[in-house]
Amino acid sequence: MSDTAREELARRIAGEITLSDDPGATLRKWRTDFDISQTELAAQLDVSSSVVSDYESGRRESPGIGVIRRMVNALLAIDETRGGGHIRQFARVLSAGFESDIVHDLREYPTAVPLDRFYDAIDATEITRGKRDYVNGHTVINSIQAITRLSSEEFYRLYGQSTDRALMFTDVTRGESPLVAMRVVTPTPNAVVLHGLGEDDLWEHAPALANIDGFSLAVTNCDIETALNDLRTLS
Amino acid sequence: MSDTAREELARRIAGEITLSDDPGATLRKWRTDFDISQTELAAQLDVSSSVVSDYESGRRESPGIGVIRRMVNALLAIDETRGGGHIRQFARVLSAGFESDIVHDLREYPTAVPLDRFYDAIDATEITRGKRDYVNGHTVINSIQAITRLSSEEFYRLYGQSTDRALMFTDVTRGESPLVAMRVVTPTPNAVVLHGLGEDDLWEHAPALANIDGFSLAVTNCDIETALNDLRTLS
DNA sequence: CGGCTACTTCGGCAATTGTCGAATGGAGGG
DNA sequence: CCCTCCATTCGACAATTGCCGAAGTAGCCG
Numbered sequence: 001m002s003d004t005a006r007e008e009l010a011r012r013i014a015g016e017i018t019l020s021d022d023p024g025a026t027l028r029k030w031r032t033d034f035d036i037s038q039t040e041l042a043a044q045l046d047v048s049s050s051v052v053s054d055y056e057s058g059r060r061e062s063p064g065i066g067v068i069r070r071m072v073n074a075l076l077a078i079d080e081t082r083g084g085g086h087i088r089q090f091a092r093v094l095s096a097g098f099e100s101d102i103v104h105d106l107r108e109y110p111t112a113v114p115l116d117r118f119y120d121a122i123d124a125t126e127i128t129r130g131k132r133d134y135v136n137g138h139t140v141i142n143s144i145q146a147i148t149r150l151s152s153e154e155f156y157r158l159y160g161q162s163t164d165r166a167l168m169f170t171d172v173t174r175g176e177s178p179l180v181a182m183r184v185v186t187p188t189p190n191a192v193v194l195h196g197l198g199e200d201d202l203w204e205h206a207p208a209l210a211n212i213d214g215f216s217l218a219v220t221n222c223d224i225e226t227a228l229n230d231l232r233t234l235s
Numbered sequence: 236m237s238d239t240a241r242e243e244l245a246r247r248i249a250g251e252i253t254l255s256d257d258p259g260a261t262l263r264k265w266r267t268d269f270d271i272s273q274t275e276l277a278a279q280l281d282v283s284s285s286v287v288s289d290y291e292s293g294r295r296e297s298p299g300i301g302v303i304r305r306m307v308n309a310l311l312a313i314d315e316t317r318g319g320g321h322i323r324q325f326a327r328v329l330s331a332g333f334e335s336d337i338v339h340d341l342r343e344y345p346t347a348v349p350l351d352r353f354y355d356a357i358d359a360t361e362i363t364r365g366k367r368d369y370v371n372g373h374t375v376i377n378s379i380q381a382i383t384r385l386s387s388e389e390f391y392r393l394y395g396q397s398t399d400r401a402l403m404f405t406d407v408t409r410g411e412s413p414l415v416a417m418r419v420v421t422p423t424p425n426a427v428v429l430h431g432l433g434e435d436d437l438w439e440h441a442p443a444l445a446n447i448d449g450f451s452l453a454v455t456n457c458d459i460e461t462a463l464n465d466l467r468t469l470s
Numbered sequence: 471c472g473g474c475t476a477c478t479t480c481g482g483c484a485a486t487t488g489t490c491g492a493a494t495g496g497a498g499g500g
Numbered sequence: 501c502c503c504t505c506c507a508t509t510c511g512a513c514a515a516t517t518g519c520c521g522a523a524g525t526a527g528c529c530g
Contacts, residue, residue, distance in 0.1 A: 004383075008334065015250025018300045019307070039506060051489055053508055060487060064297030064517080065253045067488075072254070094334070099243065149239060274476060286519055288478055295517060299487080302518075 005091030006076055012090075012100065014072045018065070024058040027071060031056070033225065034075050034086055044074040089228070096160060102149060104140040104170065105228055106160050112136055115191060115216055118166060121230045123222040124193055128207045130216035132190040136164040138231065140224065143169035143178050155185055166191040170224065174203040182213055191216040195224065240326030241311055247325075247335065249307045253300070259293040262306060266291070268460065269310050269321055279309040324463070331395060337385065339375040339405065340463055343396050347371055350426060350451055353401060357455050357462040359428055363442045365451035367425040371399040373466065375459065378404035382412050390420055401426040405459065409438040417448055426451040430459065 013030050020026040031041055031052075038056070042049040055063060055071070079086045089105055096106045112134040119126055139158045146155070146169075158167060167189045169178040175194045182188055192215055194202070199219060210217035220227075248265050255261040266276060266287075273291070277284040290298060290306070314321045324340055331341045347369040354361055374393045381390070381404075393402060402424045404413040410429045417423055427450055429437070434454060445452035455462075 010254055011250035012246065013250070014253040015246035015248070018249040018253050018303050019245055023300060037506065047488090048490060049507075050491075050509080053506095054489085054510090057508070059509085062299030062301035062486080062517095064299055064487070065258060065303060066297030068253050068300060099329070272476065282518090283520060284477075285479080285521075288476090289480090289519085292478070294479085297487095297516080299517070 005094060006080075006087050008094060009087055009090040010072050010076055013075070014068055017068055017072070022058065023063065023068075024056045027068075028056040030072075030075060034079055035225070036075060036078050040078065041071070041074055044078055045070055085229075085232075096157060098154075098157070102142055102145045103158065104142065104224065106137075106139045106158075107231070108137040108161050108165075109135070112164070115166075118191070118231075119218055119220075122168075122193065122220050122227040124218040124220035125199060127199065127202065127217045127219060128210045130190060130210065131214040132164065132216075134164070135166045135190050136162045138166045138168060140168045140170060140228070143172050147177050147181060155181070159189070163187050164190050166193055168193040168195055168220075170195045172196045174201060175206045175219075176203045179203065179206045179209045179217075182215070183209060188213045188215045191218065193218045193220055195220055195222070197221070240329060241315075241322050243329060244322055244325040245307050245311055248310070249303055252303055252307070257293065258298065258303075259291045262303075263291040265307075265310060269314055270460070271310060271313050275313065276306070276309055279313055280305055320464075320467075331392060333389075333392070337377055337380045338393065339377065339459065341372075341374045341393075341395050342466070343372040343400075344370070347399075350401075353426070353466075354453055354455075356465040357403075357428065358457040359453040359455035360434060362434065362437065362452045362454060363445045365425060365445065366449040367399065367451075369399070370401045370425050371397045373401045373403060375403045375405065375463070378407050378413050382416060390416070394424070398422045399425050401428055403428040403430055403455075405430045407431045409436060410441045410454075411438045414438065414441045414444045414452075417450070418444060423448045423450045426453065428453045428455055430455055430457070432456070 017023050017026045017030070031038070038052040039049045042052045045052070052071075054060065055067065076087065090100055092106050093100050093103045096103065098106070113136070115126075115130075115133045115135060118124075118135055118138075137160055139160060141158060146158070150158075159165065167178075169175075169192070172178065172194045173196070175197065178192060178194060182192060192210065194206075194217075197219055198221060202219060206217060252258050252261045252265070266273070273287040274284045277287045280287070287306075289295065290302065311322065325335055327341050328335045328338045331338065333341070348371070350361075350365075350368045350370060353359075353370055353373075372395055374395060376393060381393070385393075394400065402413075404410075404427070407413065407429045408431070410432065413427065413429060417427060427445065429441075429452075432454055433456060437454060441452060
């Protein structure tokens with residue numbers, strides 16, 4: 001495990017907590033993202049579990065950086081004892097040259113995965129079928145951040161090593177922006193998944209645009225972290 | 236000025252201070268990097284200057300995150316009143332897809348700059364002349380970080396928009412690693428500057444390798460921040 | 471030499487933190 | 501219904517912080 005990815009993730013988390021308007025809520029966000037209970041975190045820190053709860057609930061307005069440092073290091077230490085999945089995920093995003101608030105995950109699969117299995121794993125409903133029925137990887141993207149911040153050159157880097165992949169856009173309301181963006185990038189991915197809405201909420205022109213560009217379009221409301229965990233079992 | 240570059244720089248600084256073994260020294264590092272006096276920072280914070288000095292000197296072992304947040308925001312606020320040079324510099328590095336501890340600066344010049352003027356601006360001594368006598372931009376790189384962390388694909392991204400540029404490697408002892416790295420990248424830049432050593436310290440094979448690959452080689456011991464400021468006047 | 475600026479050190483003290491541990495509540499499983 | 505686990509709230513108190521302001525040092529400039 002690269003120490004530098006761990007260090008950068010630590011710095012990222014610590015910076016976010018320190019600057020947050022609600023540091024306790026931000027601390028809780030990262031703890032739950034790592035799938036760690038307060039009890040487990042407290043054990044790692046060698047404190048009572050009420051200490052963790054007090055901090056997350058905002059009892060102390062300005063905790064010392066010593067406390068924050070120990071909390072962040074404890075999160076990463078627990079992740080490491082579990083195999084380092086979160087550190088790896090963050091490292092993949094960094095090495096692709098993105099910030100983790102734009103790209104949430106970027107992964108190449110060792111073998112082609114049939115789209116049906118992929119959609120099962122993420123509990124997605126396919127709206128339109130595309131020309132290809134498999135994916136070799138995925139990229140999970142915050143759609144608002146991506147559209148407002150990425151240059152057109154950077155947009156292509158979302159493809160990682162292969163365009164034979166699924167792009168999953170999160171924080172989607174109707175799907176208009178991602179589908180319009182897909183109109184202007186060439187080539188298109190094998191699949192586009194819109195996260196955060198159901199069939200009924202989808203922009204009415206989305207299926208037609210997907211058909212024109214030849215990619216599979218799906219929607220899902222699954223829990224992202226759970227889905228990413230399930231995707232690990234595909235390979 | 237992009238708010239997101241400011242936010243990311245803030246997060247980066249706050250994370251680094253929070254996780255540091257010597258938070259006071261890290262705080263001082265960033266204050267001096269921004270070329271801000273304690274007196275000026277204290278005025279921005281509306282506290283006595285001894286408050287800033289106490290924190291930087293480590294009087295308090297675990298300052299509260301409220302203090303760190305106000306210090307970081309004050310640094311950026313002062314930078315903004317001066318035109319945002321540091322935020323811009325950080326934004327350039329980020330938008331090139333690098334971490335700022337690998338790439339310190341990356342800039343395209345509006346016009347070609349003669350190498351003589353470039354070397355004057357950074358107080359460098361040319362060791363061998365190359366095939367081209369101008370640069371269209373520069374990239375300032377931490378050589379150890381770059382060599383240990385960048386993939387070969389990422390190495391090419393150091394070129395920004397043009398290979399007609401100078402690559403300046405910092406934290407150099409003899410220059411062996413950067414020169415060896417230059418042997419395997421194609422094309423080579425117009426100039427390579429090794430920062431941190433004089434002619435006498437240079438690896439003996441460096442001039443020959445530069446000649447083979449046809450780039451200008453120079454050494455300098457200038458102050459990086461001063462040099463970057465001077466380079467701004469070239470355009 | 472005097473004045474000014476930047477910075478350091480330190481005493482002091484009100485305010486806040488770091489943490490324990492008790493009490494309590496909710497959810498899930500046997 | 502009981503047990504276990506996770507989480508919250510809060511009183512208590514020793515320890516530390518946040519900051520002022522005084523005194524001092526060093527360097528620069530006229």
